[in-house]
Structures are given as structure tokens and as C-alpha cells.
Amino acid sequence: MTATLAKGINAFKEVMDAPIASFFSSCVHCGLCAEACLFYTESGDARFTPIHKIEPLRRIWQQEYTLLGKLGSMVGFGKEVTDAELAEWESLVYDSCTMCGRCAMVCPVGNDLTYMIRKMREGMVAAGHAPEGLVTATQRAISSGSPAGVKWVTVQAQIRRLEKQHGYTVPVDQVDVDYLVLMSSWEILNFPEYLGAVGRILNQAGKTWTLASDAYEATNSGIQIGSSDLARELVSRIVSAAERLKARCVISPECGHAYTAIRWDGPNLMGRPFGFEVKHILEVLDNLRRAGKLKLKNQKSLTQPLTYHDPCQISRRGGVYEQPRTLLNACASDFREMADTGVMNWCCGGGGGVSANERAEPLRMNVFKKKKSQIEALGVKTLVTACANCRVVMEEALEHYGMDVEMLGLTEVVADQLEEN
Amino acid sequence: MNSLDLLTFARGTALNAALAVCAFGILLRLFEIFGLGRKADLSPARPTTPGSGWRTMYARSIPPPGMVRRDPVTYIAGYVFHIGLFITILLFAPHIELIREVTSLGWPSLPSALVDALAVASIIALLVLLAHRFSNPVKRLLTTGGDYLAWVLTLLPLLTGYLAYHHLLFEYTFMLALHILSVELLLMLLPFTKLFHVVSVFISRWYNGDISGRKGVAS
Numbered sequence: 001m002t003a004t005l006a007k008g009i010n011a012f013k014e015v016m017d018a019p020i021a022s023f024f025s026s027c028v029h030c031g032l033c034a035e036a037c038l039f040y041t042e043s044g045d046a047r048f049t050p051i052h053k054i055e056p057l058r059r060i061w062q063q064e065y066t067l068l069g070k071l072g073s074m075v076g077f078g079k080e081v082t083d084a085e086l087a088e089w090e091s092l093v094y095d096s097c098t099m100c101g102r103c104a105m106v107c108p109v110g111n112d113l114t115y116m117i118r119k120m121r122e123g124m125v126a127a128g129h130a131p132e133g134l135v136t137a138t139q140r141a142i143s144s145g146s147p148a149g150v151k152w153v154t155v156q157a158q159i160r161r162l163e164k165q166h167g168y169t170v171p172v173d174q175v176d177v178d179y180l181v182l183m184s185s186w187e188i189l190n191f192p193e194y195l196g197a198v199g200r201i202l203n204q205a206g207k208t209w210t211l212a213s214d215a216y217e218a219t220n221s222g223i224q225i226g227s228s229d230l231a232r233e234l235v236s237r238i239v240s241a242a243e244r245l246k247a248r249c250v251i252s253p254e255c256g257h258a259y260t261a262i263r264w265d266g267p268n269l270m271g272r273p274f275g276f277e278v279k280h281i282l283e284v285l286d287n288l289r290r291a292g293k294l295k296l297k298n299q300k301s302l303t304q305p306l307t308y309h310d311p312c313q314i315s316r317r318g319g320v321y322e323q324p325r326t327l328l329n330a331c332a333s334d335f336r337e338m339a340d341t342g343v344m345n346w347c348c349g350g351g352g353g354v355s356a357n358e359r360a361e362p363l364r365m366n367v368f369k370k371k372k373s374q375i376e377a378l379g380v381k382t383l384v385t386a387c388a389n390c391r392v393v394m395e396e397a398l399e400h401y402g403m404d405v406e407m408l409g410l411t412e413v414v415a416d417q418l419e420e421n
Numbered sequence: 422m423n424s425l426d427l428l429t430f431a432r433g434t435a436l437n438a439a440l441a442v443c444a445f446g447i448l449l450r451l452f453e454i455f456g457l458g459r460k461a462d463l464s465p466a467r468p469t470t471p472g473s474g475w476r477t478m479y480a481r482s483i484p485p486p487g488m489v490r491r492d493p494v495t496y497i498a499g500y501v502f503h504i505g506l507f508i509t510i511l512l513f514a515p516h517i518e519l520i521r522e523v524t525s526l527g528w529p530s531l532p533s534a535l536v537d538a539l540a541v542a543s544i545i546a547l548l549v550l551l552a553h554r555f556s557n558p559v560k561r562l563l564t565t566g567g568d569y570l571a572w573v574l575t576l577l578p579l580l581t582g583y584l585a586y587h588h589l590l591f592e593y594t595f596m597l598a599l600h601i602l603s604v605e606l607l608l609m610l611l612p613f614t615k616l617f618h619v620v621s622v623f624i625s626r627w628y629n630g631d632i633s634g635r636k637g638v639a640s
Contacts, residue, residue, distance in 0.1 A: 018455050018459045021457050025618070066450075068613050106484070109481075109622045110628070317636065318636060319467055320637075340487060344486070
């Protein structure tokens with residue numbers, strides 16, 4: 001499918017709905033969304049004002065869906081959206097927005113700017129103005145099943161290593177199980193300890209679980225690039241596997257946008273509710289704890305001062321912000337909160353496909369100054385999170401700034417706190 | 422046409438026309454919004470949630486922690502302007518008298534001297550916000566002709582009301598007619614400018630709160 005301006009404009013029209021129209025109607029140009037956006041606060045560049053990033057979409061709305069705008073276009077007012085303009089907007093829409101949603105929490109008139117950016121990206125990708133890095137990642141995800149090109153043999157190799165290390169069998173393609181476990185590319189490539197930890201926890205809790213050989217990857221580049229068609233294709237692989245294996249719950253891994261993709265967007269992409277539950281791993285862990293199935297040592301394993309970085313899609317856009325705190329307090333004796341935290345956290349700078357977009361790297365490193373100052377204010381040397389993408393982005397940035405801070409995934413922290421059998 | 426004729430026109434024909442245009446405009450704009458529809462969300466909402474559309478509708482009037490410090494001018498001048506304007510419109514004795522005449526509903530007023538001071542505060546806040554629009558790079562980038570139009574439309578009723586109350590500039594009857602006509606101009610253009618946020622803010626806030634609330638977040 002070739003991308004053209006006409007297709008882009010069509011896609012802009014297709015995504016228009018009552019919420020978008022109310023948001024554009026309400027904007028009073030106060031500029032407060034900029035003050036909530038780390039791309040603006042860390043650079044002072046006014047072009048990074050969230051509502052400005054959606055300007056072409058606003059003009060389509062005004063010209064096509066308001067009487068005054070239509071009349072204006074007829075008599076020659078109203079600047080048309082051009083290919084050159086979208087090309088110019090590409091970096092604003094993809095490089096300087098992680099869809100973290102912080103602006104949506106502060107806008108005085110209640111505009112959900114993330115919702116708008118997500119819609120804007122549908123038109124951008126249809127018009128052929130998505131960044132190359134994301135396009136390549138999405139193509140790889142469609143053709144090989146993973147944006148990083150991770151193949152099942154890679155997962156198999158990881159399984160064999162884990163089986164040797166932990167002495168249990170990793171179930172593959174088991175039918176009628178409590179949980180279908182998914183991973184993100186990063187967890188397969190960089191953090192095999194995640195799968196090891198999930199296995200130890202679920203086994204100890206007496207739960208049945210499995211991996212699916214045809215749906216092991218939860219990362220959804222379709223959501224990040226803004227293509228519902230591609231996002232649907234990726235989600236449908238997980239849905240088919242979950243249904244084929246009769247899994248009662250699908251566990252979204254430590255990955256923010258994967259959770260958004262399958263938990264919140266999934267049923268809407270598929271056009272039907274799922275017959276199984278979708279939970280983030282932290283929700284599963286906290287449910288097990290509440291049911292008394294998570295047997296943790298009383299002696300807390302982590303005694304050093306540490307803090308927790310809320311992945312935007314898990315907390316602000318996902319509603320999982322209490323569970324990590326309860327879990328972390330059960331494992332750590334000196335857990336310190338950052339100044340802006342929970343649903344008002346600051347993004348790592350690499351969400352929403354920004355980390356897959358090489359062109360955005362200098363921007364991403366610059367905006368990390370916010371997280372850097374938050375960490376330094378607490379004086380901690382350990383940073384826990386629950387998103388492998390946040391973790392990779394922050395590990396790179398910590399290295400870049402020469403900061404001596406260790407990163408941990410919360411699931412492995414919990415696994416290390418388990419009572420020995 | 423003398424001043425009294427103008428006042429009679431302002432109070433009669435012009436008022437009816439302005440109210441009709443305003444009502445038609447609001448209905449049209451609401452139709453433009455809701456006519457676009459919204460797909461049902463098929464993802465299961467969280468069973469318990471601290472947030473909802475209704476909550477966000479009023480909760481969003483309070484700035485989130487840390488935000489006032491980031492942009493004190495917009496927040497403080499914004500509050501002073503809105504509070505001053507609401508009180509001037511709704512708690513000034515002659516305005517309540519007018520509402521009582523039309524609807525036979527009435528309520529107690531605030532002392533006129535106090536309302537006068539708040540109207541002046543509103544005007545000053547508008548001037549501060551205009552200066553901020555010129556000086557703040559974000560606002561400068563976002564600003565269009567519509568922002569200046571909305572600013573003038575809002576200032577005129579406050580200013581003419583102040584001048585009429587203090588019997589300044591023109592003879593009282595003429596000033597009062599100008600005041601009423603400026604309000605009518607505001608009413609007629611409200612649905613077609615950013616001033617429509619007076620109505621749409623409740624819709625956009627509701628959607629925002631609904632989108633977050635179903636995920637278990639109070640936005």
C-alpha cells in the first residue's frame with residue numbers, strides 16, 4: 001500500500017469523532033500543555049507545545065466539520081494541509097511526543113492530547129510521514145512477529161538457558177492454562193531474567209501457564225506508529241493464540257505500550273470483547289499477593305535507598321500505580337518516592353515509539369535531564385521500573401550522563417523476595 | 422436616533438436577535454460535535470475507579486501540583502479574570518434585577534462597590550493576559566486573530582459596564598446602551614469563537630475524565 005497525501009487526509013477524516021471535536025472546540029490557546037511536556041520544559045522550544053503538534057488535524061476538523069470553517073474554505077480562507085506541511089510536522093508528532101499523557105492531565109479545558117496525537121499519527125502514517133526507524137520496526141513485526149526481528153528459535157534458546165538455571169520446565173503451547181505469558185523484544189534480548197522470574201512466581205503460586213510459539217511478542221509497533229490496521233494484525237496473533245490455548249488470562253509483560261495495545265486498544269481493534277482477561281504482570285503479582293499465593297520472605301531483600309519510575313502507559317494511561325508500590329514496599333526497606341510520581345510522573349523520554357526512532361536520540365537524551373534531576377534529588381543509586389523499554393532508554397541515558405545508578409525490573413525484585421521452597 | 426432610542430433598541434430587538442443567534446449557534450456547534458459520534462469502547466472498564474467524566478468536569482478547575490509555579494501568570498490572572506467576571510455577571514444588583522424581570526428568578530447581590538472592584542480586577546487580569554500573550558513564546562506561537570477577537574469581545578462589556586456605572590466618557594443612557602450592545606455582540610459571536618469553551622469545556626472535560634476514569638485514573 002503506497003502512502004499519499006490523499007490517504008493521509010482521508011485517515012484524518014476517518015478518526016474524527018465527538019471527543020476530538022470537543023477538544024478542538026475548547027482549546028483557548030493558554031499554552032499550559034507545554035508546561036506539562038518534558039520536551040518543552042527541557043528545551044524551551046515552543047514548537048514542542050503539545051496542542052501545536054496537532055495543528056494540521058485541527059485544520060482538517062475546522063475546514064470539514066464546522067459550518068464556519070466550510071464557509072471560510074469556500075471563499076478562500078483556510079489554509080489547506082499540504083504534503084510539505086506534514087513532512088515538517090513529522091518530527092513534532094513522532095520525535096518529540098512519547099504519548100505519555102501528562103499534558104492531558106493538566107489541560108484546563110480537559111483536552112486529552114494523547115488521544116489526539118494517536119489519531120494524528122493514523123493520518124501521518126497513511127500520508128507516508130512516519131519516521132523510518134518506526135516504519136522498519138513495524139514491517140519487521142508484521143513479517144517476523146517481532147519489531148526487533150526476534151525469532152522463535154531465539155526464545156527457545158532462552159528457554160533452554162532458563163530451564164538449566166532454575167530447574168523447571170518452561171511450558172510451551174500448553175492448552176487450558178491460567179495464564180498466557182507474553183514478552184517484549186527487550187525482555188527476550190536483554191532481560192531474560194523477566195521470564196525466569198515470572199516462571200518462579202507462577203510455579204510457586206501453583207498456577208498453570210504457557211508461552212505460545214506463535215505469539216510470544218507483546219510489543220505493538222502498530223500502536224506506536226499509529227496504524228490501526230497493523231496494530232490489529234499484531235493484536236490478533238495474541239488473541240488467536242490465547243483462544244487456541246484456552247488461556248484464562250493474558251499477562252502483558254513489563255512493557256508500557258504493549259499493555260495499552262492489548263488491554264485497552266485490543267478489543268476495539270478486534271471489534272469485539274475478549275473471552276479472556278488481560279492483566280499487566282504487576283496486577284497479576286498483586287492479585288496473587290492479596291490471595292495469599294505470593295509467599296515472600298519477611299526479611300526485605302533490598303535495603304539500599306531506591307525509587308520507582310512509573311511507566312506512563314502502566315500508571316497514568318493504564319491505572320496500575322498502587323500495585324507497584326505495595327509490591328516494592330514488601331521487598332525494599334527504603335523506598336523513596338520522586339517529587340512528581342504515580343499518575344503525574346515524568347516520562348523516560350523513549351515511549352510511544354521514540355526509542356525506535358534513531359533520529360530522535362539527541363532529543364531523548366536531552367529530555368532525560370528531567371528524570372536525572374528527579375533521581376539526583378532523592379540521592380538513590382537504585383531505580384526500579386516495570387517497563388523494559390523505559391529500562392533500556394534509561395540505562396542508555398544513565399550511561400550517557402555517567403550516572404552510577406543500577407536499574408531493576410520489579411518482577412525480578414519480587415521473584416528474588418520469594419520464600420525458598 | 423437619540424440615546425433613548427438606542428437603549429430601547431438594545432433592550433428589545435437587538436437583545437432578542439442576539440439571544441436567538443447565540444442559541445442557534447450553540448445548538449449548531451453542539452450538533453457539530455455530537456454529530457460526529459463516538460465508538461463504544463469494548464475494553465472492559467475497571468470495576469472500581471477513583472475517576473469519571475463527572476468528576477473531571479469540576480476537578481479540572483483545580484491546577485495539578487507544581488503547575489501554578491510553572492506558569493503563575495496564566496493561572497493567577499486566569500482565576501482573577503474568571504472569578505471576577507462570574508461575580509460581575511451574576512452577583513451585581515442591576516444584573517440580578519434584569520434576570521428577575523425576564524425569568525422571575527432572583528438571588529441576593531453583593532455590594533456594588535465590591536463588584537466594581539472585582540470588575541476592575543477582571544479588566545486588569547485581561548490586560549495582563551494580553552501582555553503575556555505577546556511575551557510568552559508558547560502563547561505567541563499559538564495565538565491567532567481569533568484570540569484577539571475573543572479578547573476584545575470579552576473586554577468590551579466589562580469596560581462599558583464600568584464606564585456606565587461610574588457615569589464616565591458618555592452620557593449614562595448612551596453608555597448603558599453601548600454596554601448592552603457589547604454584551605449582545607459577545608453573545609452572538611460566542612458560539613463561533615474560542616469563547617464557545619464556556620459550553621464545550623464541560624464536554625471536553627467529561628470525555629477526558631471518562632477516558633481516564635475507565636482505566637482507573639482520576640484525571
